[in-house]
Amino acid sequence: WCKFVLVDEPVRRGRHPSGVAWAPPIRVLAGPEYDSFTADAQNAFWNDEWLVTPNSNRMGFRLAGTELKRTHKSDLLSHAVMPGTIQVPPNGQPIILMSDAQTTGGYPKIGAVIHADLWKLAQVRLNGAVRFIPTTPYEARQALIEERKYLRQIDAAIGMHEERCARLAASAAV
Structure with missing residues (x-):
């Protein structure tokens, strides 16, 4: 019963959130x-x-x-x-x-x-x-380091969310 909630409109299919076709x-x-x-x-x-x-x-x-x-x-x-x-x-x-x-x-x-x-x-x-x-190889390595850092932050945020959900579930069971 503890879940993520979307707070923004969904992105239209095939479009970048800005509304223009995405050419990354x-x-x-x-x-x-x-x-x-x-x-x-x-x-x-x-x-x-x-x-x-x-x-x-x-x-x-x-x-x-x-x-x-x-x-x-x-x-x-x-x-x-x-x-x-x-x-x-x-x-x-x-x-x-x-x-x-x-x-x-x-x-x-x-x-x-x-x-x-x-x-x-x-x-x-x-x-x-x-x-x-x-x-350059240096820039590629830096980008990989940044990507891994970002993924660790997401993992930590999910972990905190799961802990919060567990606490809420435990308090509701009391």
Whole structure:
């Protein structure tokens, strides 16, 4: 009988609370094959808005936008990948590997979404847009530290709420 209460109106489906379509900035580290993409492709990667296509799923978000061309085509051996890896197949449309991603891949990796932003990316709806923002390993680590701190605060707040509920239940039983 002790529960959380919503005090605000629910958010409309597919909309940010501000009422506009949500195109979150996603922080990305440049990947190992980043330099193998043309200057125009690198520019488009950072400056264009990318749409999450309907053929996306928990394995990967397939994006649509400017074709990302490489300076030279070369075959890559399969290599380890993980959620957040941004691969570019021959069609030039990026794929961001998500939570159910495979463990190896053979496409060039233009970048990697930082761990602290994967949750934000996962909230983008099909046909929704994202933008990439370059970041550094130091900033990625700081973002992860902040995310963990925030989650600890939520955990502590839930713990305090549960204690309060237990006290209320005990006093009501008397």
